Amino acid sequence: MEMETRDNDVKRSSGQLESSPYINKIVAPGDIVLDLGQLSIPTLRLGGGLRQDQDLVIATKAGRLKFIKPNKVWVEGSQKRYIPSLDDVVIGLVVDRRSESFTVDIGGPVYASLSIFLFEGATRRNIPNLQAGSVLYMRVVKAHRDMTPEVSCVDAMGKASGFGQLKDGFVFQCSTGLARALLSRPTCPVLEALGKGLSFEIAVGVNGRVWVNGDSVSTIILVSNAIMNAEFLSAAQQQLMVQKLLQRVQ
Amino acid sequence: MAVPLQNFIVAALIDDQRVDGRRPFDSRRLNIKFSREDGSAEVQLGQTLVMCAVSGQLVQPFPDRPNEGSLSVFTEFSPMADSTFEPGRQGENAVELGRVIDRGLRESRAVDTESLCVLAGKAVWSLRVDICILDNGGNLIDAASIAALAALLSFRRPECSTGGEDGQEIVIHPPEVREPLPLILHHLPIAVTFAFFGDGDLVVMDPSYKEELVMKGRLTVTMNVHGDICAVQKGGGVGVSSGEIMRCLRIASTKVADVTSSLKKAAEAHETERAFRKVKRHNTVSGIELRTVEVLGTIKADIEMRDAILDRAVKPKVELTDSEDSSSEDSDDSDSEDEVLGLGRAVKQEDAHSVLSVEAIFQGGASNWDEDTKPRAAASSELPLGRNPGKADTKSSAKSLDGKPASLIDAVKKNRKRKKTKKRTSKQS
Numbered sequence: 001m002e003m004e005t006r007d008n009d010v011k012r013s014s015g016q017l018e019s020s021p022y023i024n025k026i027v028a029p030g031d032i033v034l035d036l037g038q039l040s041i042p043t044l045r046l047g048g049g050l051r052q053d054q055d056l057v058i059a060t061k062a063g064r065l066k067f068i069k070p071n072k073v074w075v076e077g078s079q080k081r082y083i084p085s086l087d088d089v090v091i092g093l094v095v096d097r098r099s100e101s102f103t104v105d106i107g108g109p110v111y112a113s114l115s116i117f118l119f120e121g122a123t124r125r126n127i128p129n130l131q132a133g134s135v136l137y138m139r140v141v142k143a144h145r146d147m148t149p150e151v152s153c154v155d156a157m158g159k160a161s162g163f164g165q166l167k168d169g170f171v172f173q174c175s176t177g178l179a180r181a182l183l184s185r186p187t188c189p190v191l192e193a194l195g196k197g198l199s200f201e202i203a204v205g206v207n208g209r210v211w212v213n214g215d216s217v218s219t220i221i222l223v224s225n226a227i228m229n230a231e232f233l234s235a236a237q238q239q240l241m242v243q244k245l246l247q248r249v250q
Numbered sequence: 251m252a253v254p255l256q257n258f259i260v261a262a263l264i265d266d267q268r269v270d271g272r273r274p275f276d277s278r279r280l281n282i283k284f285s286r287e288d289g290s291a292e293v294q295l296g297q298t299l300v301m302c303a304v305s306g307q308l309v310q311p312f313p314d315r316p317n318e319g320s321l322s323v324f325t326e327f328s329p330m331a332d333s334t335f336e337p338g339r340q341g342e343n344a345v346e347l348g349r350v351i352d353r354g355l356r357e358s359r360a361v362d363t364e365s366l367c368v369l370a371g372k373a374v375w376s377l378r379v380d381i382c383i384l385d386n387g388g389n390l391i392d393a394a395s396i397a398a399l400a401a402l403l404s405f406r407r408p409e410c411s412t413g414g415e416d417g418q419e420i421v422i423h424p425p426e427v428r429e430p431l432p433l434i435l436h437h438l439p440i441a442v443t444f445a446f447f448g449d450g451d452l453v454v455m456d457p458s459y460k461e462e463l464v465m466k467g468r469l470t471v472t473m474n475v476h477g478d479i480c481a482v483q484k485g486g487g488v489g490v491s492s493g494e495i496m497r498c499l500r501i502a503s504t505k506v507a508d509v510t511s512s513l514k515k516a517a518e519a520h521e522t523e524r525a526f527r528k529v530k531r532h533n534t535v536s537g538i539e540l541r542t543v544e545v546l547g548t549i550k551a552d553i554e555m556r557d558a559i560l561d562r563a564v565k566p567k568v569e570l571t572d573s574e575d576s577s578s579e580d581s582d583d584s585d586s587e588d589e590v591l592g593l594g595r596a597v598k599q600e601d602a603h604s605v606l607s608v609e610a611i612f613q614g615g616a617s618n619w620d621e622d623t624k625p626r627a628a629a630s631s632e633l634p635l636g637r638n639p640g641k642a643d644t645k646s647s648a649k650s651l652d653g654k655p656a657s658l659i660d661a662v663k664k665n666r667k668r669k670k671t672k673k674r675t676s677k678q679s
Contacts, residue, residue: 093252133253170258170269172460211254217262225271 014070016041023067027059027075034073047074048085078177082107082207084140084149089183091171091205092151094134102130104138104151107173107207111148114138118152120160128165135166135211137203166203169213170220176208178231190230193242194223222249251463259464263452270296270458275501277392277456280512282400284520286527288430289405293397296458297387299331302397303380304405308420311367311374319366319374323352323398325381332386343390350391350483351381351398354439354472358480361402362434368410373420375407377433388459391470391483395441396509403517406430439480440509442502444469450488455501469495471502475510 017023022033036044037055046052049061050073059065063077074085084090084106095111096103102114114136119128130136142150153163182188182204187195191202200214200223210227214220222245230238259269266274278296285291289304311318325348327335335341355361366375379401381394409428413419445457446467457465467486473479479499484490 131253133251133256135252135254166254168254168257171252171255172269217258217265217267220258221262221267221269221271224269 017044017067017071017073020067022065023073025065026063027065028062029060031059033057033059033065041071043071045072047072048083048088049075049077076177076180078175080175080208081109082176084108084112084143084207086140086143088140088143088206089204090138090140090151090207091166091203091209091211092136092138092207094130094132094136096132097130104136106138106140106149106151106205107209108149112140112151113148114151114153118154119164120154120158130165135169135171137163137166137205137211139163166211166213169201169211170224171209171211172224172228174208174210174228175231176206178227179204179206179208179210181231182210182227188230188238189235190226190233190238190242193239194226197242197246198223218249222246255460256464259461260447260452263447263454268454268458269460274452274454277505278389278458280396280509282396282513282516284400284404284516288524289401291397291400291404292384293393293400295387295389295393295396295456297385298389298393299383299385299387300390300393300397301382301384302394302401303382304398304401305378305380306375306405306407307378308368308373308410308422309376311371316371317367317374318363319376320363321356321361321377321379323348323355323379323381325351325383325394327383330385331383335383335386346483346485347390347394348381350441350470350472350481351379351395353481353483354395354441355379355398355402358437358439358472358474358478360399360435360437360439360474360480362436365434366407368420369412369418372418373410377402377405386459388462389443389456391441392443392456395439395472396513399435399438399440400513400517402433402435403513404520405433407433437474437476437478438510438513439472439474440506440513441470441472441481442505442509444471444498444502446486446488446490450490450494453494453498455505469498471499473499473502473506475507477503 016039017034020034020039022031027033033050034044034057035055036052036057044057046057047066049059049063051058051060057073059075061075061077061079061083063075065073066076067073082090090106092104092106092112092114094102094114095105100116102116104112104114106112116122116127117124118141122128136151136153138151138153139155140149141152153160155161155163182191182202183206194200198214198219200212200219202213202223203211210224212220212224212227214223226242226245229241233241262269263274268274268276270278272278278298279294281294283292283294289306290302292299292301294300309320312320325340325344327341327344329335329337335344361377366377368374379398381398383390383394406425408425408430409423411421411423413421443456445454445461445465446452446469447454447461447465450467454461457468462468465486467484467488467490469490470481470483470485471479472481472483
């Protein structure tokens with residue numbers, strides 16, 4: 001019985017959020033997006049670009065307000081600069097190594113810190129050997145605007161699940177909008193088209209860093225340039241571009 | 251700098267490939283844009299964006315070169331272009347960039363400085379080349395050198411002639427009266443940069459931002475289309491063999507030919523566009539009466555060109571009403587000097603005055619019935635025409651703005667004085 005009422009609550013709250021006039025609309029910094037006093041929502045998860053001021057949810061950057069059931073809301077824009085927010089997957093560079101943590105550049109306004117224990121199977125005796133300049137795939141576990149962000153190389157269960165060092169390959173920077181597009185489902189057309197013709201590995205961080213690895217240098221160069229060029233192309237244009245590139249190589 | 255990226259760039263180069271898909275001696279796409287204003291150009295080289303503006307000023311020449319104008323290069327690295335650029339402080343690369351461009355332009359005598367002389371020993375044109383980096387995508391030197399040349403190609407200076415009894419007066423002709431003159435450029439020295447990797451055996455032309463982070467050495471060759479080497483700058487630690495340098499020079503000479511032709515094409519297109527614009531332009535200023543600016547022994551006529559033109563454009567209006575007085579002003583040396591120094595202010599005040607005098611002419615019937623008003627109005631219109639028209643006018647306008655009678659202001663002043671004297675007395679005691 002209790003479960004049922006909770007389910008109903010969730011349904012009602014997500015319905016309320018869906019019907020909010022700002023969902024899927026462009027918002028600007030300072031826009032009051034939601035008034036929690038008028039909604040009966042048990043929990044609301046705010047993503048990047050939103051700030052809570054008592055009962056009000058206010059946008060802090062320009063972009064489209066996105067919503068995912070049951071209760072996640074965030075602003076999706078395209079920027080060169082990345083502002084860390086909780087649960088983002090990011091690609092960062094090790095800048096410095098300290099006794100208890102690594103300093104990592106994740107492209108934000110300040111460096112993030114990565115505890116040496118937040119690796120799979122890491123103990124005080126078994127510290128991962130990372131040099132300055134190593135590339136890591138991580139997730140943000142603490143993001144507060146007045147504090148250093150914290151990142152982790154394990155998931156909530158303490159397993160690596162894909163996080164960790166990215167060896168070899170090529171890293172490039174793109175806008176946060178393109179990174180989001182590459183991560184979105186269904187698969188981004190440019191990746192779809194490239195995947196049909198070539199075999200390569202890719203890791204995308206929402207901070208706009210993309211890592212590509214493949215069998216040969218030319219594959220990596222082709223894939224990375226195709227992705228960088230895809231930002232302002234339509235789906236059909238992206239496919240056409242990839243086809244042309246593949247023809248040139250073969 | 252990410253270690254994998256570093257390794258990858260070098261590994262790709264060993265394979266004769268570059269990370270942006272170019273071959274080692276390919277350069278990125280060049281786009282030259284001229285602005286509507288003369289003497290300003292924007293150059294895009296791939297991701298790199300550089301703006302350049304040329305401006306001119308009449309100054310006294312250097313004593314050792316009395317009949318040569320001068321050219322100086324200034325750089326500004328905007329923090330918007332690259333987060334490593336500090337605002338308000340010239341970094342190492344900003345200084346180097348400025349000097350490489352300066353050397354290319356000045357020491358190869360690309361700009362004919364003797365034609366910039368107006369009056370030997372007295373007044374020459376001093377050109378200022380301002381380079382502003384808007385986006386750093388690598389290879390700033392090449393982009394800046396092309397931008398500087400493009401801006402110099404499109405720069406126009408107003409025509410000047412000497413006049414007066416002793417031939418020592420300089421007349422600056424506004425662009426409406428005489429077409430401004432282009433600079434005389436003997437040749438176009440274009441910089442081509444090469445980057446070296448590994449032990450100096452891997453060479454690429456036009457390095458990108460990422461390649462610049464990894465490269466071990468850099469060689470900038472400044473050359474013109476005739477194959478004359480104007481300047482060579484080598485940076486970074488890695489040593490380069492003479493054979494390698496000769497190879498770079500050969501490659502640079504073909505590259506320079508390409509850039510020169512596209513630069514000339516762009517300049518020509520800009521020139522025809524400019525000519526078209528002039529055809530459409532309606533000349534609203536008619537019957538300008540030219541007045542000479544007296545240049546005294548020490549030239550204080552550090553006049554911004556535009557101010558001078560503005561001054562001239564406004565003046566005729568005034569002179570319609572008080573031609574007598576202005577002519578008397580001309581004959582008076584000290585007065586015209588005053589005028590040169592306080593150009594902006596003088597223009598505004600005279601403008602206001604002309605409005606005043608118009609009022610005096612078109613007096614309505616209602617205010618005319620009193621006999622007293624007529625002579626008073628006339629007096630007010632004549633007042634500012636004296637030796638120093640500015641002062642009289644500002645006073646009257648101040649009164650009308652405050653809306654307070656003069657006696658009140660005086661009273662306030664007196665009060666202040668009293669307070670001051672009181673303070674003094676208290677100190678003394």
